[in-house]
Amino acid sequence: xxxxxxxxxxxxxxxxxxxxxxxxxxxxxxxxxxxxxxxxxxxxxxxxxxxxxxxxxxxxxxxxxxxxxxxxxxxxxxxxxxxxxxxxxxxxxxxxxxxxxxxxxxxxxxxxxxxxxxxxxxxxxxxxxxxxxxxxxxxxxxxxxxxxxxxxxxxxxxxxxxxxxxxxxxxxxxxxxxxxxxxxxxxxxxxxxxxxxxxxxxxxxxxxxxxxxxxxxxxxxxxxxxxxxxxxxxxxxxxxxxxxxxxxxxxxxxxxxxxxxxxxxxxxxxxxxxxxxxxxxxxxxxxxxxxxxxxx
Amino acid sequence: xxxxxxxxxxxxxxxxxxxxxxxxxxxxxxxxxxxxxxxxxxxxxxxxxxxxxxxxxxxxxxxxxxxxxxxxxxxxxxxxxxxxxxxxxxxxxxxxxxxxxxxxxxxxxxxxxxxxxxxxxxxxxxxxxxxxxxxxxxxxxxxxxxxxxxxxxxxxxxxxxxxxxxxxxxxxxxxxxxxxxxxxxxxxxxxxxxxxxxxxxxxxxxxxxxxxxxxxxxxxxxxxxxxxxxxxxxxxxxxxxxxxxxxxxxxxxxxxxxxxxxxxxxxxxxxxxxxxxxxxxxxxxxxxxxxxxxxxxxxxxxxxxxxxxxxxxxxxxxxxxxxxxxxxxxxxxxxxxxxxxxxxxxxxxxx
Numbered sequence: 001x002x003x004x005x006x007x008x009x010x011x012x013x014x015x016x017x018x019x020x021x022x023x024x025x026x027x028x029x030x031x032x033x034x035x036x037x038x039x040x041x042x043x044x045x046x047x048x049x050x051x052x053x054x055x056x057x058x059x060x061x062x063x064x065x066x067x068x069x070x071x072x073x074x075x076x077x078x079x080x081x082x083x084x085x086x087x088x089x090x091x092x093x094x095x096x097x098x099x100x101x102x103x104x105x106x107x108x109x110x111x112x113x114x115x116x117x118x119x120x121x122x123x124x125x126x127x128x129x130x131x132x133x134x135x136x137x138x139x140x141x142x143x144x145x146x147x148x149x150x151x152x153x154x155x156x157x158x159x160x161x162x163x164x165x166x167x168x169x170x171x172x173x174x175x176x177x178x179x180x181x182x183x184x185x186x187x188x189x190x191x192x193x194x195x196x197x198x199x200x201x202x203x204x205x206x207x208x209x210x211x212x213x214x215x216x217x218x219x220x221x222x223x224x225x226x227x228x229x230x231x232x233x234x235x236x237x238x239x240x241x242x243x244x245x246x247x248x249x250x251x252x253x254x255x256x257x258x259x260x261x262x263x264x265x266x267x268x269x270x271x272x273x274x275x276x277x278x279x280x281x282x283x284x285x286x287x288x289x290x291x292x293x294x295x296x
Numbered sequence: 297x298x299x300x301x302x303x304x305x306x307x308x309x310x311x312x313x314x315x316x317x318x319x320x321x322x323x324x325x326x327x328x329x330x331x332x333x334x335x336x337x338x339x340x341x342x343x344x345x346x347x348x349x350x351x352x353x354x355x356x357x358x359x360x361x362x363x364x365x366x367x368x369x370x371x372x373x374x375x376x377x378x379x380x381x382x383x384x385x386x387x388x389x390x391x392x393x394x395x396x397x398x399x400x401x402x403x404x405x406x407x408x409x410x411x412x413x414x415x416x417x418x419x420x421x422x423x424x425x426x427x428x429x430x431x432x433x434x435x436x437x438x439x440x441x442x443x444x445x446x447x448x449x450x451x452x453x454x455x456x457x458x459x460x461x462x463x464x465x466x467x468x469x470x471x472x473x474x475x476x477x478x479x480x481x482x483x484x485x486x487x488x489x490x491x492x493x494x495x496x497x498x499x500x501x502x503x504x505x506x507x508x509x510x511x512x513x514x515x516x517x518x519x520x521x522x523x524x525x526x527x528x529x530x531x532x533x534x535x536x537x538x539x540x541x542x543x544x545x546x547x548x549x550x551x552x553x554x555x556x557x558x559x560x561x562x563x564x565x566x567x568x569x570x571x572x573x574x575x576x577x578x579x580x581x582x583x584x585x586x587x588x589x590x591x592x593x594x595x596x597x598x599x600x601x602x603x604x605x606x607x608x609x610x611x612x613x614x615x616x617x618x619x620x621x622x623x624x625x626x627x628x629x630x631x632x633x634x635x636x637x638x639x640x641x642x643x644x645x646x647x
Contacts (some may be wrong), residue, residue, distance in 0.1 A: 051405060055644060075407045082401030088304070089397070095303065102299050103406035139402070146407060 002065045004029050004150045004182045005050055010059035012045050019045040021206045023059070027184065027199065029149075031213070032176060034197030035186040036276050042206040043186040044083055047154045050184070051080045064150055076106055079148035079181075083155045085139035089128025093121050096138055097145075104146040112145035119171075133164030137171070144175050151176070153185045157192055169196050190273045200272070202279045209279040214272070221275055224252045224265040242278040253278035297408055297416040305421055308386055312428050319374060319432060323439040326367055333358065334442035339449060351451030355443065359454045368443065368456065371436040375468040378432055379476035380505050382425040387484020388497040390417060391638070395492045410642045418635055422481050429477035437469050450559060452535065460616055461562035463513040470620035475627030480505050482634035489641050512623070518564050520622050523609040527573060530600045532556050538592060544584045547577050550599075552608050560613030571603040580604070 003026045010023040020042040027033055035043050048054040049061050052069025061067075066074045087096060093116060101107045116123065119137045121130070127138060136156055143151060156172070157165040173196055176183050187193055193200070200217055202210040210217065221241070228250045231240045238260075241253040253274060254260075260267045270278075302309075334340070337354040339347065358364045391414075394400040404410050437444075443456055444465075451457045458465045466472065483505055487497040535553035552566040570576045583598035611619070 051401075053401060053404065069404070069410070072407050072409055072412075075405065075409065078405070080401065080405040082398060082405075084398060086398035086400075086402050088399055088402070091303065099300050099303075100406065103297060103408045105407055142402070143405075 002029065003027055003062075004031075004033075004064055005184065006062045006065075007049075008060045010046075010049065010061050011057050012042075012049060012054060013057040018206050020049070020203075023208050025201065025208060025211055027182075027201070027211075029182050030180075031182060031199035032173075032197050033182070033184040033199040033201060034193035034214075035184060035201045035203060036190060036193060037186075037188065037203035038280060039188055041188075041203045043188075043203055044154055045206075046203065047080075047152050047184065047186055051078060051152055053082075072105075076104060076146065077149045079143035079146055079151040081136075081139050081143045081151070081153040081156050084159060085132075085136040085156065087127040087130075087135055087139055087142075090126060092124050092126050093130075093138060094123040096127060096142060097123075100142045100145055106147040108145045108147050111147075112141055115141045115145070115175075131164075132159045133161070133168065136160060136164075136168055140168070140172065140175075144179070147179070149181055151181050151183045153183065155186055155188070157187065158189070165192060172196070190276045194272045200275075202276055204280050204282075209282070210275070217275060218270055218272070220257060221253060221255050221270045221278075222260055223268045223270050223274055224254055224260060225249060225268070226265040229264075242281045297413060298420065300403075301417050301420045305386075305424070309424060312424070316428065316431060316435075319371075320435055322367065323371070323435050326363065327439040330358075330364060330439065330442055334445070337446075339446060342449070348450040348452075351446040351449035352453050352457070354446050355451045355454040355456045358443070359456050364443075365456060368440060371432075371439065372464050372468050375429070375432050375436055375473055376464075376509075378429050379425075379473065379480040380502060380509075382428065382477050383480030383484035383501045383505055384498045386421055386425055387481040388488045388501050389494045390421065390485045390488055391642070392488030392492055392494040392497045395488075396494060411639055414639060414642055418482070418485065418638070422478060422631075422635075425477040425481040426474045429473040430471070433468055433470075433473040448560065450554075452554075459560055459562070460613070461560075461611065461619075466517075466619070467509070467513070470617070471624045472620055472627070475624035475631070476509070478631035479508070479627040479634075482631040482638070486634045486638055486641075489638050517619065517623060518562075518611070520619060521611060521615055523564050523611055525607065525609045526555075527569060527605050527607045528556065530568070530596050530604060530606050533596070533606055536592075536596075538595075540579070542579075546579050546584060548579050549577060550606060552606055555608055555610055558610065558612060560616075562611040562613070564609045564611065566606060566608040568599065568604050569607045571605075573607065575607075576604060 005025060005027040007023050007025045010020060011018060012020045023046065035046065037043050045054065049056055050063050050068055052067070064074070064077050066077075068078070069075055091099065097109075097112050097116065100112060101109055119134070119141075121134055121138060127135060130138060136159070140156065153172075157168050160168060169192060172183070185193070185197065198214050200210065200212065200214045201208060226249070228245055228248050231243050231250070231252055234240065234254065237256055237258060239255040241255055243250060243252045245251070253270065334354065337350055337357075339350045339354060342350050391400075394403060403413060444460070447457050447459060460466060460469070467476070480501070484497065484501040487500045487504075488494065491497040491500060530550070533552050534556055537551040537553060539549045541547045548568070550568045552563060555561045555563060568576050580598070580602040583595060583602065
């Protein structure tokens with residue numbers, strides 16, 4: 001199976017600032033990919049590059065084996081829900097569906113209609129008067145009903161309240177399962193992704209810090225706690241991702257392929273959140289500062 | 297795409313159609329009376345020597361009546377402003393509004409390329425813009441036809457007596473409005489694509505379009521074709537502007553207001569010259585105010601007898617349509633270039 005997104009040393013610069021640098025990724029098909037990172041990490045840039053809304057400054061990007069937005073066929077294969085779920089305020093819900101039907105040869109009118117009915121959207125209502133959640137649902141309907149192979153969603157739930165957020169994600173998962181499409185979903189909220197993703201990309205400070213199937217990543221990382229000690233005294237097979245220390249105790253997030261045998265450590269499983277926060281703090285340098293303190 | 301374009305454009309289209317209808321009603325209500333005034337003025341059956349007089353009378357009568365002068369001016373202003381308004385309200389938001397509201401991400405991620413999206417939008421809205429401007433111009437031309445005919449008969453002495461080459465008439469008749477509309481529209485679209493925000497794009501569009509509309513008649517249009525030059529006897533001048541200055545009228549400036557034998561010609565410049573065809577402004581001693589006391593004719597005779605003639609550069613009336621086509625072509629070419637730039641810009645970046 002080809003990769004849904006394949007990048008090689010991809011970079012994007014806005015004037016002097018690199019929004020994304022040296023990004024090399026290969027995201028396999030058939031996953032729900034969570035793209036996480038703090039605000040300003042480059043998530044939107046990466047997704048905009050994948051949809052062809054931006055052109056790379058350096059490197060290459062292929063989506064489903066083709067150049068993003070290269071032509072009508074390529075556009076038809078990728079569904080995109082941009083940040084803040086833009087819709088035409090002056091057009092009604094029904095007119096949005098008509099827009100989708102007119103502009104997409106593969107439009108699934110039945111799917112679109114049934115979604116709108118199930119979501120209880122009033123067909124005659126202007127999109128500008130919809131609630132944030134309804135707007136996101138309408139935009140998702142447009143993206144899903146064009147029957148893409150890959151669905152790209154940029155912070156789809158950021159502006160939704162917790163209930164609407166859960167409903168949206170549940171609905172997304174149903175649509176994904178029914179249509180068997182690949183999904184790439186960005187969020188800065190880890191909790192949202194935990195329920196839906198099976199593949200994780202952590203993007204911090206314009207760089208990809210971690211990418212892989214979620215289960216493998218969780219199995220390959222451990223949270224160690226024990227008496228305070230220098231992280232460098234750990235065996236070479238363990239890579240310390242982040243470390244925090246109190247006067248007497250050290251807590252480390254380590255990446256290792258084998259089991260942790262040292263009885264001095266209490267080993268616990270990592271959750272998605274530990275993983276993401278660990279890599280974020282590593283990147284921002286907080287981890288390193290702790291590291292230096294120990295050396296003293 | 298046609299449907300979406302129409303759906304997004306229809307409010308503006310209805311506004312334009314409504315405005316056009318109001319304008320049409322206004323002209324239709326007054327046009328026939330204007331035509332009947334012309335019919336009773338006797339110009340149509342005039343003999344060569346009475347035509348000019350009758351035509352002048354007709355225009356003076358119209359001007360005195362007020363209504364027609366106001367309507368004429370109103371029409372001219374509307375036709376001049378329409379392209380600018382099109383650029384502001386149809387052109388500038390076309391891309392900028394989509395970028396501002398983020399709906400570009402929606403529009404450009406349907407199964408239709410950005411080039412196609414832009415092509416349909418530019419074509420439909422652009423054709424609408426040209427139709428509107430040209431439609432208004434044709435209506436006005438129909439309504440003002442009697443005035444134009446009177447001017448063609450050499451009528452003068454009234455604000456309505458503007459020749460076909462005068463800035464206001466030239467820019468509101470023929471096919472130039474079509475070119476202005478196309479240019480203003482694509483200018484707005486381009487400004488919107490570059491600036492990405494509607495209101496600043498509107499301001500820039502207005503500034504550039506106004507500058508173009510000022511530069512064109514002042515500096516560009518007169519030179520589209522090489523001017524004709526001629527030197528004629530001062531005594532043959534029919535309509536002049538004469539300024540005398542200095543002590544005893546030692547200096548003078550003599551301008552021709554029309555050119556004998558070239559009715560409807562566009563006079564670009566005129567001035568007195570000596571026998572060697574060098575410009576003169578010093579009054580020959582014999583012709584100073586003191587010496588010549590019988591007024592202008594005597595003064596002109598005196599100049600004549602001292603070998604002073606009038607040099608005139610002009611564009612002959614027969615070039616009117618050549619000017620019209622050339623100017624429209626220039627604006628259409630600019631519009632095409634701007635549209636081409638928009639395609640490149642949209643293909644390269646923008647989100």
